Amino acid sequence: MQPFSLSSPLALLDAPVVGDVDRVFEYCQDPLFERYLTVPWPYHLEHAEGFLAEYVPSGWMSDREYTWALRDPAGPDLLGVICLRLSGESVAADASVHRVGSIGFWLGAPYRGRGLIPEAQRLVADWAFAAGIIDVLHWECLVGNVASARAAWKSGFRYSGTGPSVTAYRDGTFPDSWHGHLAAGDDRSRQPGWPAAALAR
Ligand SMILES: CC(C)(COP(=O)(O)OP(=O)(O)OC[C@H]1O[C@@H](n2cnc3c(N)ncnc32)[C@H](O)[C@@H]1OP(=O)(O)O)[C@@H](O)C(=O)NCCC(=O)NCCS
Secondary structure, three states: OOOOOEEOOOOEEEOOOHHHHHHHHHHOOOHHHHHHOOOOOOOOHHHHHHHHHHHHHHHHHOOOEEEEEEEOOOOOOEEEEEEEEEEEEEEOOOOOEEEEEEEEEEEOHHHOOOOHHHHHHHHHHHHHHHOOOOOEEEEEEEOOOHHHHHHHHHOOOEEEEEEEOOOOOOOOOOOEEEEEEEEOOOOOOOOOOOOHHHHOO
16 A cells, blocks of 8 residues: 555644654654663664665555654654554454454654544544454553553553563563554443553553
């Protein structure tokens, strides 16, 4: 698939470009990224260059992972990144087969606390469900990443449980993670059942 844009008055999602390299490099120095993300660490300029010039375009071309740049609709600056990885199929308890996607995101530190990620997740989920490419969206974060959990909770994800991550951490382990899911018909309201520790500010 070719990259395309999604937008609302609050957020513009469009193609990450090589010109975003300085911002990606700068934001990825955040110690939170070492702790909670699977990005390489230490994060060098070559990592940002490879991400923008190779990883992102090949994800779109292969329909493996769609990555958008998150920008302010009023300006071209990169604020963060959101991606939808197509993870294959899962079989539900009633034996129905679901196509599953997983969501990932980060924001540059100056742009947190504005509700940008719930808005960006809404745009991506609305598109993916309407296009019929997934039935269920999976979210996970390492246990303790309250900001990520609150963003998922505010976006209407249901808590699925705590257990090993689906995605390998950078050291090859699968650390304990909080998991959530959003189905095509869900109404996006805040769902009960989340552990207090995941939402504790
Ligand atoms: C996860 C992330 C994108 C969320 O961005 P955001 O939606 O702007 O969220 P905020 O930073 O405002 O945090 C969301 C909520 O968590 C709270 N919060 C933020 N950091 C927190 C912390 N360290 N401990 C507890 N609560 C925290 C905020 O007060 C906010 O509360 P609210 O829901 O009442 O508004 C952002 O924190 C980030 O980029 N983190 C580093 C990368 C990352 O962890 N990505 C997710 C990987 S699964």
